[in-house]
Amino acid sequence: MSCDPQGGVQELCERLGVSESTVRGALDRLAELRLLRASRDEAGVMRPVSPELGLELLLRRQQEELLRRQQELELTKAATAQAIAEYANLRRRPASDTQRLVGLDAIQARLEVLAREVSGECLSVMPGGAQSPASLAASRPLDDSAMSRGVSTKVLYQDSMRHDPATLAYARWIEQSGGEVRTCPTLPPRMLVFDREVALVPIDPSDTKRGALCTREPGIIASLIALFEQTWHSAAPLGADRPKDTQSGLTPTEQELLKLLASGLTDEVAGRRLGISARSVRRQMAGLMQRLDASRRFEAGLKTALHGWHLP
Numbered sequence: 518m519s520c521d522p523q524g525g526v527q528e529l530c531e532r533l534g535v536s537e538s539t540v541r542g543a544l545d546r547l548a549e550l551r552l553l554r555a556s557r558d559e560a561g562v563m564r565p566v567s568p569e570l571g572l573e574l575l576l577r578r579q580q581e582e583l584l585r586r587q588q589e590l591e592l593t594k595a596a597t598a599q600a601i602a603e604y605a606n607l608r609r610r611p612a613s614d615t616q617r618l619v620g621l622d623a624i625q626a627r628l629e630v631l632a633r634e635v636s637g638e639c640l641s642v643m644p645g646g647a648q649s650p651a652s653l654a655a656s657r658p659l660d661d662s663a664m665s666r667g668v669s670t671k672v673l674y675q676d677s678m679r680h681d682p683a684t685l686a687y688a689r690w691i692e693q694s695g696g697e698v699r700t701c702p703t704l705p706p707r708m709l710v711f712d713r714e715v716a717l718v719p720i721d722p723s724d725t726k727r728g729a730l731c732t733r734e735p736g737i738i739a740s741l742i743a744l745f746e747q748t749w750h751s752a753a754p755l756g757a758d759r760p761k762d763t764q765s766g767l768t769p770t771e772q773e774l775l776k777l778l779a780s781g782l783t784d785e786v787a788g789r790r791l792g793i794s795a796r797s798v799r800r801q802m803a804g805l806m807q808r809l810d811a812s813r814r815f816e817a818g819l820k821t822a823l824h825g826w827h828l829p
Contacts, residue, residue: 646792647681
């Protein structure tokens with residue numbers, strides 16, 4: 518289809534059967550590609566360049582764009598190499614301060630690094646009784662990686678985890694993989710200590726989702742290790758039943774429950790300390806009261822003293 522070079526936008530619309538906005542958009546694009554240029558003879562008139570010149574202009578434009586992208590790629594590669602080098606230097610630099618890790622994602626990212634770097638020993642305190650499925654799923658590859666390299670792994674759980682099938686199965690898997698697991702009625706706050714050099718503890722022990730503190734301070738590390746070892750020595754191996762006190766006939770958990778309630782704690786707070794629900798606290802107390810033939814907790818406390826059930 519031929520077109521009069523003197524024709525305007527309206528003629529192009531009629532001949533091509535398209536809207537004015539489409540024609541003007543096409544003309545703008547041609548001008549951008551330098552395939553249209555202003556006429557030197559007539560002001561305000563655009564003339565198309567020859568096909569040969571147009572092709573040469575398009576090829577030259579593509580070559581310029583390719584060169585620009587190659588230059589950007591080289592700059593990106595150089596910047597990336599510099600960032601990697603700076604990160605490597607930062608990781609090699611001894612850290613003596615304590616860092617805040619806000620949120621579960623930040624904690625998980627740091628744990629992945631520490632799990633790869635640990636070479637000798639990992640100490641863990643996992644309070645709360647039953648662990649959440651998400652926590653177990655996130656921990657398994659990290660524990661597996663460490664233990665497969667021969668890292669000595671010791672984990673402390675609460676006695677109440679023995680009644681949770683998922684947490685109990687995970688603890689048994691740790692033992693089968695070469696780790697050691699023990700349990701206690703109550704535990705210190707959650708902690709992880711790697712190679713006795715770096716530790717993670719929660720910012721708020723009552724809400725671990727808020728974040729954690731990662732510290733390499735020798736004094737803090739030494740205190741955490743001492744607390745862990747003291748609890749470890751009083752804990753029972755996973756494969757052993759919790760023995761009852763020969764004098765009172767109470768299990769360590771029952772003794773701890775009586776001690777917590779006698780100190781004035783509510784069922785809810787005592788339950789959190791033991792890693793069980795307030796409903797479980799009430800059920801266990803009901804069993805103790807029945808054994809003592811007591812109708813009230815105060816009466817149970819008196820009979821406990823009369824029976825010589827001395828609280829630790």
